[in-house]
Amino acid sequence: MDESLSIVRSTTIEGSPGAARGQWSSKLGFVLAAAGSAVGLGNIWKFPYITGTNGGGLFVLVYLLCVGLVGIPILAAEVLVGRAGQRSAVGTFRGLSRPRSPWVALGGLSVLIPTLILSYYSVVAGWCLDYVVAAATGGIGGAGVEGLPGLFDGLYASAERNLLWHAVFMAITAAIVIGGVQGGVERASRFLMPALFVMLLALLVQSAMLPGFVEGARFVFAPDPSKLTAAGVLEALGHAFFTLSVGMGAMLTYGSYLSDGESIPGAAISIGVLDTLVALGACLVIFPLTFSFGMEPAAGPGLVFKILPVAFAQMPFGGLWATVFFVLLFFAALTSAISLLEVPTSYAIDEWGLSRRTATLGACALILALGIPSALSGGEGFFGAGLAAATGRNWFDWFDHAATNWMLPVSGLGLSTFVAWRLSEELRQPAFAAGTRFGKQARIYRVWLLLLRYLAPVGIVAVFLQGIGVI
Template sequence: MANGTQPRAQWASRLGFILAAAGSAVGLGNIWKFPYIAGENGGGAFVLVYLVCIAVVGLPIMMAELMIGRHTQRDAVGAFYHLAGKRSFWPSAGWISVGAAFIICSYYSVVAGWTLDYVFRAVTGSFTGQPAEAIEGMFGSLVGDGTRQLIWHFIFVALCLGIVIGGVQKGIERWSKILMPILFCLLFLLFMNGMLSKGAWDGISFMFSPDFSKLTAGSVLEALGHAFFTLSLGMAAMITYGSYLDPKEDLLGASVRVVFLDTLIALMAGLAIFSVVFSVGMEPAAGPGLVFKTIPVVFSQLPGGYVLAIIFFLLLSFAALTSNISLLESQVAFLIDEKGWSRKRATTFLAGLAFVVGIPTALSYNALSGWTPIGDLTFFDSADMIASNYLLPISGLLIAIYVGWFWSGSEEKEELIAGGTGWVYPAWHFLIRYVSPLAVATVLYFKMKETGLFTWLASLFG
């Protein structure tokens, strides 16, 4: 029961949940980060390590989050109120995850706005017939134009608002059943185009040829960190989506399907992108430089590039949209469950707040470029570092520790037995109790070391 008075919303079908949860997991990182870090860290050797990390860290924590949500029928904060009590330490895990969701939602929508801008550029033929230097310069002109970014930021937030305000079944599930199949179709078209290009083998080799000489301790940590972050863990989304699950749903099967789709899309995106990049004799870049600079140049040189560019940036936009609606929903659920707000009021308020808080992000590389809240980092980079490097792993670590050590084992087992997978309990409980916390703690330690937090603390107290 939501708020103890209203029946809890539920997914209308298993397919609806899987598509919504996969949509939450599939984001921009699948398309512009995973392929590149795979190629740069040993190709097939890295992919193998990544899959192991998914199995022993990502999957157990995803099951734990879904289990918490389904058992309590509450948002991330309310779930820990229900399990551990309001006066205990553990609701902090829920608060941190909801806070991370809000921060990410505010700046992610600005980045998603870039994809909408590039859809517009592709449709209007802005890349056609332009020299490479002019196309590459378009991204710099975009991030340097605060007004243009704010317009796209507003449009993207409005799209998220329009979907989430419709509710679980008529909003999120209905649109997931529309957006995710379209996303798969667009990706498949790009994948086939890449596999039929002359750069197909180079793309396959870049991503999958195992080069164990490049597989360092840092590579393993990169795989471990990406396995955690790519599945939308630690940001309240899976707890919230789990709270809408049928009590008899197979948690293991549902989680495996979501993980499989997320990984498949990342691999297909990498093959699609790098095959066409190599086909025109270019070298892949990393991050935003790959999708907003290299890819438009590549498509401008290919037959049918006008259509391919439209397909690619639509794909990016849909991936961003399905991810961001889960972030917004996790916050909306908190206000509905804990504060008694109506869905309309909660969604409108949070979408508006996300837009306002996202304004400094849109101005980070123009009007506010001189403002560096943390070290030499812009507002955008500071917000991303706080959420991605600290809040997400801290939340995930707390969830793993609570579920592995403090939650009643009989209740956990009942949740798995209800879906017909009680047999997996011993292996899952071992992983969530010992392996997952240690792995996430390791990632958190090195993230703190990498970002200079320890040095800053030493100077503060020294």
């Protein structure tokens, strides 16, 4: 442990548990787990379809700039807070401010957000499992293409299938988290992330053989200013912020298991690069498929579940490639879900003194119950068509709207403000520098702090105002 940081922490944080807390076995374990948290459905499902609806090329370039200038600095800040606090979100903000400080509420919000998000995220992950089964059993591939777009409509409306897959996915996630930091989360990440990259690479090789590969690659990387609007710029900024899992307590919790000998800026850059590579790789798989088979790249949220099965069905060995793709999508969902469940689990362990098994099962049961209305949102009942007719959104959409457009921006703004303005320089600078081997460490620190103090808050506020419809 870096001695200067240890001394500063011991005089700043009362009751820090220090070495008694679980830790990653290595920097690689942390990076794989944190990259797994960042790499999720947002990379393989959402990023390709928002790229398609915003015209490709220039949108991707703006997104990359936003990741580097806003996303990674906030990610580093969240990991820094977690490592400095050495506790779950509530205990960290209590220890780094004071017991009755308003900042403790930010820690509470950081526990609430992943709990709510996972309740409906697991329903979407259940769709991935359903499509894995469909692809592996011949439902996608050699079959006729006419009825394939309707597969998703039937799944979305089926309460029984949604509830079943919601429960199965949460059981898998809980089984991993029960294993602990090294034995569960890290071990799973060391398998899931390399497997994810191998599957993505295999799909990329297959995609490169399609007649539409060049056109798809040009769509992704060739800037066309006429296709990008101001709203598209804000969407790129918003996705750059949310894709790295910042603002939801996951990176804070993972950071609390990180030793002082590891470099926070180096880890943040590694995570950002891996996350971006997966997002771009997904685009280079999906868009050549759409162009090769005469489909619309601006198909929106239905691109993966409605359009791609039609393309796979027209390919040689389409069932095999569809199975690989949806297993890839499931793995991405699982790595993110593990980090989301770890947040309330860590909170219950630290704040209530529960065993990891009890804390995990309790958090899982709560999330299962909260997810039932989301699983029923595609039907004609109250949570679905009834609520949509009365309010304009079903339960699933309301939860997603509240978490994405209200809670996450507030949490992200609070986090960046706390680190940039509330955290003392005596703790912040050593915490940032610990384990760093950059030759120009002081300059990197000053640039990071400037971005965190001025650019990041402006970007988050802009995303928030767009999300609630003000701009």
